[in-house]
Amino acid sequence: MITTFKGKKISAMLGILPETIGYFDDEAENYSFPVKQTMRLKKVMGYNQHRLAKDTTTVSDLAVYGLKHMLEQHWIEKEEIGAVVTVTLCPDHFVPHISNIVQAKCDIGMDALCFDIAQGCCGFLVGLMQSFMLLEHMKDKKVVLINGDVLSHKVSRKDRNDFPLIGDGCSITVIENGGDDEIYYEMHTDGKRGEALMIPAGAFRKPSTPETAVMTDQGDGNFRSLDHMHMDGSGVFNFVQLEVPPLLEGALKRTGKTTDDFDWFLFHQPNRFMLQKLAEKAGLPIEKLPMNLVENYGNMSGACIPMTSIMNCKEDLISKNNKCCLCAFGSGLAWGVMFMNIGKLDHCEMIVSDL
Amino acid sequence: MKEAILEMLDELRPEFDFTDSDDFVMDGLLDSFDIISLISMIEENYDVKIDGLDIVPENFSSVEAIEALIGKSKGEAT
Numbered sequence: 001m002i003t004t005f006k007g008k009k010i011s012a013m014l015g016i017l018p019e020t021i022g023y024f025d026d027e028a029e030n031y032s033f034p035v036k037q038t039m040r041l042k043k044v045m046g047y048n049q050h051r052l053a054k055d056t057t058t059v060s061d062l063a064v065y066g067l068k069h070m071l072e073q074h075w076i077e078k079e080e081i082g083a084v085v086t087v088t089l090c091p092d093h094f095v096p097h098i099s100n101i102v103q104a105k106c107d108i109g110m111d112a113l114c115f116d117i118a119q120g121c122c123g124f125l126v127g128l129m130q131s132f133m134l135l136e137h138m139k140d141k142k143v144v145l146i147n148g149d150v151l152s153h154k155v156s157r158k159d160r161n162d163f164p165l166i167g168d169g170c171s172i173t174v175i176e177n178g179g180d181d182e183i184y185y186e187m188h189t190d191g192k193r194g195e196a197l198m199i200p201a202g203a204f205r206k207p208s209t210p211e212t213a214v215m216t217d218q219g220d221g222n223f224r225s226l227d228h229m230h231m232d233g234s235g236v237f238n239f240v241q242l243e244v245p246p247l248l249e250g251a252l253k254r255t256g257k258t259t260d261d262f263d264w265f266l267f268h269q270p271n272r273f274m275l276q277k278l279a280e281k282a283g284l285p286i287e288k289l290p291m292n293l294v295e296n297y298g299n300m301s302g303a304c305i306p307m308t309s310i311m312n313c314k315e316d317l318i319s320k321n322n323k324c325c326l327c328a329f330g331s332g333l334a335w336g337v338m339f340m341n342i343g344k345l346d347h348c349e350m351i352v353s354d355l
Numbered sequence: 356m357k358e359a360i361l362e363m364l365d366e367l368r369p370e371f372d373f374t375d376s377d378d379f380v381m382d383g384l385l386d387s388f389d390i391i392s393l394i395s396m397i398e399e400n401y402d403v404k405i406d407g408l409d410i411v412p413e414n415f416s417s418v419e420a421i422e423a424l425i426g427k428s429k430g431e432a433t
Contacts, residue, residue: 241408
């Protein structure tokens with residue numbers, strides 16, 4: 001899909017972190033690899049520390065914590081909310097949906113449209129696209145876009161390939177009608193390669209059972225069960241190197257832009273190594289491409305782009321208008337890009353919850 | 356260069372004898388994360404940048420394959 005939008009803007013961004021921090025140095029002994037070998041990955045991959053939600057914490061808990069903060073601080077009034085859209089891989093339940101739970105707990109009016117979208121790494125771009133389309137029908141109402149995941153609950157702590165990079169967290173973005181800047185949007189999907197990122201059991205195809213919970217050595221020294229998420233690291237890496245540089249090149253060509261035209265390249269945050277190689281391959285200016293979410297908070301799936309933006313560009317996003325290239329790639333497999341001006345935000349903040 | 360490559364491999368996985376394998380990846384001597392560590396060592400030691408599309412198992416299957424990859428990254432004919 002390739003399209004453009006006009007007259008839509010982001011007016012506020014909030015990041016909500018769990019308070020618990022997991023340290024890679026402490027976790028290295030959990031893995032069945034020599035500690036020295038594991039520690040070598042620290043610098044290359046950007047492993048350092050990540051945020052872990054409590055076992056009982058769900059995405060709706062983080063979202064409600066954040067939205068109540070926004071309402072109490074009058075970032076937005078309940079009456080202004082036309083829709084609550086949640087993008088996540090971690091539903092509280094199959095039914096009801098997180099957006100409905102958030103609506104109830106924050107006492108938002110019954111005229112607000114509430115729905116969830118199941119998306120991972122590209123969740124922010126997909127959420128923005130849906131929000132822009134909703135705003136065509138909402139006049140002066142605003143969309144509250146929630147991107148959140150607590151994937152550490154679904155990753156084995158004895159899996160060195162996956163656990164060190166995962167982080168839990170949630171972002172809330174307020175989107176509204178306004179301005180007249182054009183937004184370029186492009187998104188691609190290849191379901192044939194979808195099993196490169198997968199949680200095999202736990203839904204209807206293969207419900208969780210005592211058998212699916214059995215931890216086994218995967219043959220590479222990592223232990224996990226069918227209830228756990230697994231990423232084919234090599235497959236995903238090659239997919240990103242193969243698909244994303246031409247995606248960016250094509251988008252630049254279509255819009256008549258060059259990499260010099262952008263203030264920030266705000267990308268999904270898989271790990272430092274993958275981003276470094278992507279920047280080299282696509283010829284991107286690394287000083288404008290933050291790569292530090294994994295080492296500070298972890299890869300937060302669909303919340304990566306807003307969390308990276310808040311962490312690295314908060315002052316710029318408040319003080320001036322910024323030409324941004326947003327790019328995401330991962331589960332699905334899906335990959336996409338958005339050129340959008342973001343700035344003069346009314347509010348932009350990262351908060352730590354007790355969740 | 357072959358000796359230097361074997362030294363890097365030995366530093367990475369000292370428990371294995373890399374001279375006794377026909378395919379480091381297929382034989383389980385190197386996994387994808389070892390390859391990432393090895394790339395980091397190569398780029399540091401040889402002041403080269405390895406193209407992301409060259410990071411595939413076959414380029415790390417033997418000392419000769421790794422040597423060819425370093426040569427390619429240095430712009431040498433292979």
